[in-house]
Amino acid sequence: MIDFEILARDGFARIGRFSTPHGPVDTPALLPVVHPEPRSQTIPPAELASVFGLPALITSSYILWRSTALRERAEREGIHRLLGVAGPVFTDSGAFQQHAYGRVEVEPSVILGFQGRIGSDIATVLDLFGEPEASLDEARETVRVTLDRARTARSAREGLLAVPVQGGLYPELRWQSAEGASTLGDVLAVGGVVPLLEQYRFADLARVLLGARPALAPERAVHLFGTGHPITFAFAALFGVDLFDSAAYHKFARRGSLLFPEGTVALADVREPFCGCRLCDRLPLTEIAGLPALEREAAVARHNLWMCTSEVRRVRQAIRDGALWELVERRAAAHPALIAGLRATARGSSVFLPVEPDSRTSFREGTPISRERPAVVRFRERLSRWPAVPGLARLHARVPLTPDSLATIPAQAPDQSDIPWVVPSPVGAVPLELSEVYPIGAWVGPEEFDRGGGVGPTAVSLDEREPSPEAAERVTRWTARQTRALLTWEFPSLGSGVAAAQLRGVRSPKTGRLRELTLDARAAFRVGNDGLPRPTWIGGCWLHRTVPAPGHRVVVHSDAVPFVREGRSLFSRFVARASPETAPGSSVLLVDEHDELLAVGRAELAGFEMGRLQRGTAVWVTAHARSSVASPVEPVSEAPTAE
Numbered sequence: 001m002i003d004f005e006i007l008a009r010d011g012f013a014r015i016g017r018f019s020t021p022h023g024p025v026d027t028p029a030l031l032p033v034v035h036p037e038p039r040s041q042t043i044p045p046a047e048l049a050s051v052f053g054l055p056a057l058i059t060s061s062y063i064l065w066r067s068t069a070l071r072e073r074a075e076r077e078g079i080h081r082l083l084g085v086a087g088p089v090f091t092d093s094g095a096f097q098q099h100a101y102g103r104v105e106v107e108p109s110v111i112l113g114f115q116g117r118i119g120s121d122i123a124t125v126l127d128l129f130g131e132p133e134a135s136l137d138e139a140r141e142t143v144r145v146t147l148d149r150a151r152t153a154r155s156a157r158e159g160l161l162a163v164p165v166q167g168g169l170y171p172e173l174r175w176q177s178a179e180g181a182s183t184l185g186d187v188l189a190v191g192g193v194v195p196l197l198e199q200y201r202f203a204d205l206a207r208v209l210l211g212a213r214p215a216l217a218p219e220r221a222v223h224l225f226g227t228g229h230p231i232t233f234a235f236a237a238l239f240g241v242d243l244f245d246s247a248a249y250h251k252f253a254r255r256g257s258l259l260f261p262e263g264t265v266a267l268a269d270v271r272e273p274f275c276g277c278r279l280c281d282r283l284p285l286t287e288i289a290g291l292p293a294l295e296r297e298a299a300v301a302r303h304n305l306w307m308c309t310s311e312v313r314r315v316r317q318a319i320r321d322g323a324l325w326e327l328v329e330r331r332a333a334a335h336p337a338l339i340a341g342l343r344a345t346a347r348g349s350s351v352f353l354p355v356e357p358d359s360r361t362s363f364r365e366g367t368p369i370s371r372e373r374p375a376v377v378r379f380r381e382r383l384s385r386w387p388a389v390p391g392l393a394r395l396h397a398r399v400p401l402t403p404d405s406l407a408t409i410p411a412q413a414p415d416q417s418d419i420p421w422v423v424p425s426p427v428g429a430v431p432l433e434l435s436e437v438y439p440i441g442a443w444v445g446p447e448e449f450d451r452g453g454g455v456g457p458t459a460v461s462l463d464e465r466e467p468s469p470e471a472a473e474r475v476t477r478w479t480a481r482q483t484r485a486l487l488t489w490e491f492p493s494l495g496s497g498v499a500a501a502q503l504r505g506v507r508s509p510k511t512g513r514l515r516e517l518t519l520d521a522r523a524a525f526r527v528g529n530d531g532l533p534r535p536t537w538i539g540g541c542w543l544h545r546t547v548p549a550p551g552h553r554v555v556v557h558s559d560a561v562p563f564v565r566e567g568r569s570l571f572s573r574f575v576a577r578a579s580p581e582t583a584p585g586s587s588v589l590l591v592d593e594h595d596e597l598l599a600v601g602r603a604e605l606a607g608f609e610m611g612r613l614q615r616g617t618a619v620w621v622t623a624h625a626r627s628s629v630a631s632p633v634e635p636v637s638e639a640p641t642a643e
């Protein structure tokens with residue numbers, strides 16, 4: 001089975017890696033479509049790795065198989081020698097030709113066996129292409145037949161196998177198909193979407209992906225057949241698509257169309273050499289038009305491929321930055337159809353909630369859809385369960401709170417500490433206690449700039465005078481209240497917050513923000529820039545005593561217990577159980593089978609993913625018993641990792 005590993009992530013999108021007999025594939029990856037017939041190749045396959053940095057490619061085993069000469073050569077030499085490449089070769093099966101020409105003339109077992117004999121690194125089951133117009137019965141048949149063939153293929157093939165996901169425009173069928181494919185395939189290849197991509201039906205594409213997504217196994221690589229235009233990469237990555245395959249770079253080149261992440265431009269309309277890609281550096285766009293036809297086509301194809309590769313890199317960076325939604329919203333400006341796709345995505349945001357990270361470093365509002373991102377949906381959902389938040393008792397404070405506004409709040413408010421004070425925020429009134437919590441505290445939106453605000457810290461004048469005893473008392477009470485609130489927000493199983501009253505909040509003298517929560521004068525939680533309390537070892541012990549199992553627990557397999565106790569991070573394959581509400585980035589307690597606390601950490605995976613991935617880290621250990629012995633109030637040392 002595939003050894004897929006998640007190295008970094010943003011929601012479903014992941015930076016991943018898996019191995020093949022011809023080397024690793026780093027995802028998200030673009031697999032350029034290469035014609036198996038050398039005379040039909042616009043760019044020689046060897047150049048894809050050496051010039052474009054694309055070691056893996058995809059080709060059609062069916063086109064090869066149909067030509068007796070090529071078939072015999074491929075069987076003799078193997079696909080790698082035939083194409084003249086050393087990297088991973090993914091082969092498709094022929095379902096695309098069924099879509100394009102109405103039929104394929106090969107038995108499923110024959111084309112699978114052929115892919116094996118020519119040494120394909122990833123072979124594809126011959127699926128039944130489900131057209132978007134398919135009736136429910138027809139679409140159901142595409143799922144049934146594809147899964148039948150996948151079962152046969154799985155028992156016949158030892159190497160990596162791609163199982164297509166079909167089902168037309170029916171979300172429940174997509175779900176069924178994805179579930180079946182997940183038990184059989186190493187690569188789950190969502191198919192039947194080429195017409196949607198060609199017709200810019202991104203709302204339909206979103207519904208297809210929303211239907212399939214919950215059933216796609218997280219430990220498998222996900223491929224989307226036919227995603228070749230760079231406007232689609234960020235959008236597809238949002239759903240956790242790891243592999244894009246593209247014939248677009250040469251298909252568009254043939255008709256003289258230049259691809260950009262912002263859309264398509266006809267070469268004939270180009271009057272300015274505006275592209276700065278590596279190719280256009282040497283051969284400006286304005287000079288390409290004057291070339292002889294074949295050279296022109298190759299030049300446009302090279303430009304197009306540069307745009308595709310750099311956009312995939314941009315997507316990867318956005319995943320690492322936790323800024324993929326922001327990139328997708330920017331890319332949606334390329335075409336209203338993409339905005340429609342994004343709206344349809346936002347309507348299905350419940351699908352994203354299990355993998356929505358605890359926090360990100362920033363939240364930039366870019367479009368009206370920003371306010372419907374899963375981060376906001378989850379915040380609102382948690383807020384709806386928060387004790388009474390009526391619209392009364394509005395404070396006129398700016399959020400996040402500055403020392404200035406903090407100084408005025410206790411004066412305005414919380415003597416009667418049971419009154420729910422709320423402040424306005426971009427998502428409506430929120431309890432003052434939560435105004436620094438992600439995404440509210442991290443929010444950067446246009447309204448503030450509209451009012452004349454700017455970036456960077458605003459000058460604040462801290463009142464240097466000793467506060468009156470009454471004012472000091474009010475601040476103390478307010479701090480206690482905010483401490484309780486933050487703990488019960490982040491650790492809902494603490495319940496009413498009675499236990500949380502044992503902790504004392506400490507504010508930064510510089511910013512006035514809550515920075516640390518102490519227990520008997522020892523640091524128990526540190527409040528990060530995301531406004532959320534993160535336990536130290538002492539805080540972890542307190543949580544563990546206070547919240548009964550399985551709350552916030554990840555149970556470590558006995559083989560890994562000694563390592564975790566020493567501060568090594570926990571690998572996914574050593575997770576015995578994890579509470580399902582665990583979100584990536586959330587704080588967790590690592591315990592053994594008897595609920596003895598071993599360490600405290602931050603989840604890299606969602607609870608439902610832990611134990612399923614056989615490679616990679618599930619939880620980064622941030623504190624353990626030994627880390628606190630030397631100096632209980634110092635920051636905990638970074639725990640080392642080792643396999």
Ligand code: GUN
Pocket residue numbers: 092093094095096124125127129130164190191192193194225226
């Ligand atoms: N290429 C484009 N779409 C498809 C599809 O649905 N199945 C397969 N096997 N290949 C494709």
Ligand code: ZN
Pocket residue numbers: 275276277278279280303306
């Ligand atoms: Zn260019």
